[in-house]
Amino acid sequence: MSVAEVSELNLALRKYFGYDQFRGDQESIINSILNKKNTFVIMPTGGGKSMCYQLPALISEGTAIIVSPLIALMKNQVDAIRNVSEDDSVAHVLNSSLSKTETKKVKEDIKSGKTKLLYVAPESLTKQANIDFFTSVEISFFAIDEAHCISEWGHDFRPEYRRLREIFQAISDVPIIALTATATPKVQQDIQKNLNMLDADVFKASFNRDNLYYEVRPKKNVEKEIIKYIRKRSGKSGIIYCLSRKKVEQLSEVLRVNGINALGYHAGMDASTRAKHQDAFLMEEVDVIVATIAFGMGIDKPDVRFVIHHDIPKSLESYYQETGRAGRDGGVGECVAFYAYKDIEKLEKFLQGKPVAEQEIGRQLLFEIVSYAETSICRRKYLLHYFGEEYDDSKCSEMCDNCRNPKEKTEGKDEVVKLLNAVIELKEMQRAGHICSFLNGEETTEIKSYKHNQLPHFASGKDHDKVFWNAVIRQSLVEGLISKDIESYGVIKMTQRGHDFIEKPRSFTLVKEHDYSNQDEDDDIVTGGGGMKDAFDDVLYQALLDLRKQISREKEIPPFVIFQEASxxxxxxxxxxxxxxxxxxxxxxxxxxxxxxxxxxxxxxEYVATNEIERPQDMVVKSLVNKSGLKVQLIQNIDRKLPLEDISSSQGKSMEEIVDEIEMIVNSGTRVNINYYINEILDEDNQEEIYDYFSEAETDDLDEAYDEFDGDYTEEELRLMRIKFMSEMAN
Structure with missing residues (x-):
């Protein structure tokens, strides 16, 4: 293009978007489209992808059709374009959410040449009436946003996206620009092949976001950890991703109960609620959004300071795209994922019943996310390797937990040679799990059926476990000594670099992997005591015991009536x-x-001030238990004087569990009257005898009470009388 034309492009950039210069490859990409060439753009979230089709659409003749997967995303983009133009007709949406009148208005604006960008869902494009209409108007080009939806190997595959090429051909022979924020080499090839644009100009920006900090934590007491984390970042914007709608609702409520300004967002909410919650987040009326993956595509909020994954996502592409919503303004964004292998097992169950090929792809994607979570090498290096980019981890500058807190390193030259020999001996036809079993000497059914247990290198690595060999495979992959054949679902192949290593072995540093095998998710919110672990302050405890004794004498009531020892x-x-x-x-x-x-x-x-105690207040989080409907229902049923046996069966619990719950309610200070039930099982004299005992006892221990009465009363009778006593005396 001539200098005059280039300067016109800069003028248009200034006119519509207020910028003086383009970022990265934006200018070259726009020129490619203006020169009527098919164009493929792989650019990380926050890199300025939208500009690559918005500006050429605004300055070209006709209307650009932009295919987009989400109605919320379309609305967001249309609002943004209308803000840079004097006429709202410049951009429209055409999808199932429009009324007939609205659809008619959109088509009129396109015919009159006012509309430069039309956002459509792929489903709308397939309707014959729409195809007929588009053939009658001038189309400048087609844009496919979130183009990874085309690929079966992409993290958000949509079958309807596979038909786009034939629909485009039926409408008009104009160039296509496909854009995605995440594409492995395999996904890139799949997209180009499907769209028949192998001739496209390809622009691939670096996937490195050096302002993002990556961390993986074991999934233990996860809700408590999240509350502690957010409290330390008070007033900062953040997104928390969960896999299920139920978890979104539960976690957002837990956060609100604990004083955190949070709202939920998932596809099960009606459109107006979703829009309201999204706008509240964008307008900073709310700090935290708890969401399923339905939230965030195309959301242009620059100052998201943290992205938390309560559940590990289904693929590394999803993870990369979701974390990419942090730090778009260039400031630090923290990306924290909570990982337990149990979550992976849940995701594997979801694959059951799907076609075999889809299951294999799903498992392969899960294997990659497990490898990322468990690796101890630089997380940035691992992530960029996955997207086909080499990275020098010395540049990470401690912007991931593994570089900040390096794990133990050992010389692994001999182990790598053993691995490479095994790959060759197994004829480069096996996946990682099989190779680990082979090296470890595990005689699996598969190994025996292939007679691999009779090969020379079988059990050559039996002095190490399979976790270790998995680590060797991962680290050898990242160093390029072996490769993974995606077409055959992850079969391990040798590379030239690997053959050279066998010929001339050199030093190879192995990093000890994270081991999450003993991590169990414990999602119970504690009301203080859950985090105690017997680490209480014994000096203060003795002082509190003395105070309790003093008050019990003054009020002439047993000490346990005031506060129990656990409290x-x-x-x-x-x-x-x-x-x-x-x-x-x-x-x-x-x-x-x-x-x-x-x-x-x-x-x-006084004790805290005198001893300059640093209080662990970030450990205290409020529970939703006290608000539970079952507790309210239990109290209501007692007020209605229903027999406890009937209450227990209606709630699907044992009698003992119901008594436990009543006891908890009473001990926390709520009065509960179960006299109607006690009167049925104990006469007045027996009740008086037990009541008098608790009035004078030093402790509320049931064993002592049982011994005192020589077994005249059952444990249940004593417990019920203790509840009556505590309810009347303590509350």
């Missing part, structure tokens, strides 16, 4: 200094905090 231990761990903090303590409700709290809080305050 005092929890206070000695949490150091509560306000009434609100006291209600987070195990077994302390609002009633009990009001009635007995003040002297205990005064003692703790």
């Amino acid at each position: 005092l231990k929890d206070m000695s761990f949490q150091y509560p200094v306000t009434k609100e903090e006291l209600t987070n303590i195990q077994g302390v409700g609002q009633g009990k905090a009001r009635r007995y709290g003040a002297p205990f809080l005064n003692l703790i305050k």
Whole structure:
């Protein structure tokens, strides 16, 4: 193009978007489209992909058709374009959400030449009426946003995307621009082949986002960890991704209960609620969005400071795209994923019942995300290798947890040679799991049927376990000594570099992998005591015991009526200094905090100040248990004087579980009247005898009570009387 034309492009950039210069390859990409060439753009989230088709559309004759997968995404893009133009007709959406009148208006604007960008869903393009209409108007070019949806190997495959080429051909012979934020070499090839654009100008930007920090944490007490994490970043914007709608709703409520300004977002919500929640996040009326993957595609919020994955996603492409929503303004974005292998097993179950080829692809994608989570080498290096990019990990500058806290390293030259020999001996026809079993000497059914247990290198690595050999395979892949044949679902092949290594072995540093095998997800929110682990302050605990004894003498009630020992231990761990903090303590409700709290809080305050205690307040998170419908239902049923046996069967619980729950309610300070039930099983004299015992006892221990009455009363009868006593005396 001439200098005059280039300057016109810059003028258009200034006119419509207010920028003086293009970023990266944007100018070359736009020129490619203006020169009527098929164009393929692979550019990470936040790299300025949208500009690559928006600007040429605005300055070309006719209307550009942009295929986009989500209605929310289209709305977002149309609003953005209308903001840079004087006429709202410049951009429109054509999808199932429009009324007949709205659809008619869109078509009129296209005919009159006002509309430069038309966003359509692939389903709308397939309708014959729309195809007939598009053939009657001038089309400037076709753009396919989120083009990875075309590929079966892409993380968000949509079958309807596979038909786009034939539809384009039926409409008009104009250039195509395909754009994606995530494409492995395999996905890139698949897209080009399907769209019949192997001749396209390909522009691939670096996938390295050096302002993003990557970390994987074991999935233990995950909700508590997330609350601690967000509290330390108060007022910052963040997104939390969950795999299920149920988890989105539960987690967003837990966050709100704990004072975090959060809303949920998932496809099960009606469109107006989703739009309202999305706008609240964009307008900074809410700090955190808890969402399924339905949220975020094309959301242009530059200052997202953290992206948390409560559940590990289905593929590394998904992970990369979702984390890419952090730090678009160039500031640091923290990407934290919680990982437990249990989640991978759940995702594998979802693959059952799908066609075999789809299952194989799904498993291969899961294997990659497991490898990323468990690797101890630089996470950035691993991620970029996956997208076909080499990276010098010395440049990571501790922007991932593995570079910040390096794991133990050992010399692995001999082990790598063993691995490469095994790959060759197995004729480069096996996947990672089989090779690990072969080296480890495990006689699996597959190994025996292939008679691989009779080969010379079988069990040559039996001094190491399969976790170790998996690590060797991953690290050899990243170093390019072996490759993974995607076409055959992950079969390990030799590379020339690997053959050279066998010929002339050199030093090879192996990094010890993370081992998450003993991690169990524990998603229970604790009300203080859950995090105690017996690490309470014994000096404070003794002081609280003395105070309790003193108050019990003054009020002439047993000490356990005031606060139970478990509650005092929890206070000695949490150091509560306000009434609100006291209600987070195990077994302390609002009633009990009001009635007995003040002297205990005064003692703790003074103790904390005198001893300069750093309180672990970030450990205290409120539970949803106290708000549960079942608790309310239980109290209502007791108020209606239903027999406890009937209540237990209606809630699908044992009698013991129901008594446990009543006990918890009473111990936390709520009065519950079960006299109607006790009157049925114990006469007045028996009740009085047991009541008098608890009035004078030093402890509420049931074993001691049982011994005192020589077994005259059952444990259940004693427990019910203790509930009656505590309810009347303590609350």
